[in-house]
Amino acid sequence: MKTEYDVIVVGAGPAGSLTAWHAAKAGARVLMVEKKQEIGAPLRCAEGVSKNGLDKCGIKLDRKWVSAEMVGAKVVSPGGNIFRLNEKSAGNEVGFVLERHLFDKAMAFEAVKAGAEIKLKTSVTGLQMDGSKITGVHMVDNGVHKDVTAHCIVGADGYESQVGRWGGIDTTLKPGDITTCYQYRLANIDIEPDYCEFIIGSAAPGGYIWIFPKGEGIANVGIGVLLNKLKHPGDVKMYLDKFIANDKRLCKGQPVEAIAGAVSVSAPLDKVTRDNMLLVGDAARIIDPITGGGIINGCQSGMFAGRVLGECAKTGDFSDAALQPYEKLWRDAMEERLWRNWMAKEKFLTLQDKVLDGIVETLNESDIDKVTVFSLLKAIKEKHPEVVKEFEDLI
Amino acid sequence: MIVSIEKCMHCGACVGSCPQNAIYLNEVVLVFNDQCNRCGRCVKACPVGALTMEAKK
Numbered sequence: 086m087k088t089e090y091d092v093i094v095v096g097a098g099p100a101g102s103l104t105a106w107h108a109a110k111a112g113a114r115v116l117m118v119e120k121k122q123e124i125g126a127p128l129r130c131a132e133g134v135s136k137n138g139l140d141k142c143g144i145k146l147d148r149k150w151v152s153a154e155m156v157g158a159k160v161v162s163p164g165g166n167i168f169r170l171n172e173k174s175a176g177n178e179v180g181f182v183l184e185r186h187l188f189d190k191a192m193a194f195e196a197v198k199a200g201a202e203i204k205l206k207t208s209v210t211g212l213q214m215d216g217s218k219i220t221g222v223h224m225v226d227n228g229v230h231k232d233v234t235a236h237c238i239v240g241a242d243g244y245e246s247q248v249g250r251w252g253g254i255d256t257t258l259k260p261g262d263i264t265t266c267y268q269y270r271l272a273n274i275d276i277e278p279d280y281c282e283f284i285i286g287s288a289a290p291g292g293y294i295w296i297f298p299k300g301e302g303i304a305n306v307g308i309g310v311l312l313n314k315l316k317h318p319g320d321v322k323m324y325l326d327k328f329i330a331n332d333k334r335l336c337k338g339q340p341v342e343a344i345a346g347a348v349s350v351s352a353p354l355d356k357v358t359r360d361n362m363l364l365v366g367d368a369a370r371i372i373d374p375i376t377g378g379g380i381i382n383g384c385q386s387g388m389f390a391g392r393v394l395g396e397c398a399k400t401g402d403f404s405d406a407a408l409q410p411y412e413k414l415w416r417d418a419m420e421e422r423l424w425r426n427w428m429a430k431e432k433f434l435t436l437q438d439k440v441l442d443g444i445v446e447t448l449n450e451s452d453i454d455k456v457t458v459f460s461l462l463k464a465i466k467e468k469h470p471e472v473v474k475e476f477e478d479l480i
Numbered sequence: 481m482i483v484s485i486e487k488c489m490h491c492g493a494c495v496g497s498c499p500q501n502a503i504y505l506n507e508v509v510l511v512f513n514d515q516c517n518r519c520g521r522c523v524k525a526c527p528v529g530a531l532t533m534e535a536k537k
Contacts, residue, residue, distance in 0.1 A: 246496055347497060
């Protein structure tokens with residue numbers, strides 16, 4: 086390891102690796118630091134992505150990191166109405182359930198191939214400052230304190246998002262914009278192996294329960310609940326356990342993995358850059374507020390950031406002004422969608438189970454040709470204009 | 481703040497939820513610094529109920 090880099094990426098998830106990959110490819114000297122001892126583990130994800138999402142990020146499909154290929158998705162209302170999107174109508178939007186242990190490593194391989202260096206079991210503990218200028222980071226590398234200099238620090242530290250806050254970028258979330266999650270990898274369950282399932286309504290207040298198949302008789306079965314809908318500590322796990330116990334297909338299943346975590350379901354931040362710092366992925370709060378999905382948005386933001394950092398490395402200018410092309414690229418790609426879906430989320434969490442039953446029932450009469458939040462909202466706008474009244478201009 | 485090490489899954493849900501940035505997770509141990517103002521958001525955010533507010537001394 087050198088003592089000076091152009092870019093230090095904090096966190097080796099997909100967003101961090103895509104940043105490191107594209108920055109290194111463009112000639113920047115890049116160090117990526119991961120506090121865990123293994124990239125991609127432990128899992129903190131439901132692992133679903135769309136096929137065209139991977140294309141958008143320039144990621145070449147490799148079956149090694151795909152667990153299962155989906156042919157459709159279904160949304161189940163509280164009363165049991167099912168809205169089904171099948172292969173024919175879903176087109177390229179339906180996706181894969183990944184094996185994140187392998188996917189994350191594959192993205193890190195790309196970063197390494199492009200010339201980035203990686204440190205594992207190394208925690209960044211703070212920023213080095215010269216007055217108000219960020220000049221590097223303090224880190225603990227397998228127990229040894231080190232100071233490393235860099236021109237730009239990339240916060241790819243996920244939901245925890247500490248790097249940005251150290252640098253004065255406000256990523257604080259309101260309780261209504263936080264979803265806390267719990268998930269089992271359940272084995273020996275009786276599910277459709279090629280449909281992702283979403284169960285909405287009061288079984289998961291302000292969120293949903295998901296069943297994402299991972300091969301024969303195995304699936305990620307998880308729940309997200311909005312923080313301000315929680316009353317008692319540990320309620321999230323309780324809601325999921327209750328659902329599983331009462332579902333005939335799932336109740337005999339046994340867990341082979343249990344994970345917990347949280348995601349932001351917020352509107353986009355005003356700013357994710359400052360002089361000598363930028364944020365990518367979950368750290369930049371760019372998770373889709375309706376689906377809670379963050380892999381593709383994270384990868385895409387990393388790709389944009391890496392390209393811009395590569396340009397910065399050529400001139401040596403990593404000022405806020407020089408980083409603005411990154412702000413423009415990611416906002417052009419997803420900002421409007423994030424706003425619209427945040428408004429949709431705010432509306433949906435006010436809907437009672439009976440209303441959701443009605444919506445899901447009438448969706449079946451709609452002609453939906455793509456599995457996107459946008460196409461679902463469009464169909465809802467046709468049948469239930471009152472539901473989307475507040476943000477109909479965006480649909 | 482009292483952390484139940486038997487329950488904690490090292491997931492970081494409390495870290496990102498803390499408005500004071502007062503919690504640090506080094507993947508094994510949660511550390512609270514003196515910025516904690518006892519708002520209790522982390523107690524709610526913890527998916528497994530591993531955090532308990534200490535009685536005020």
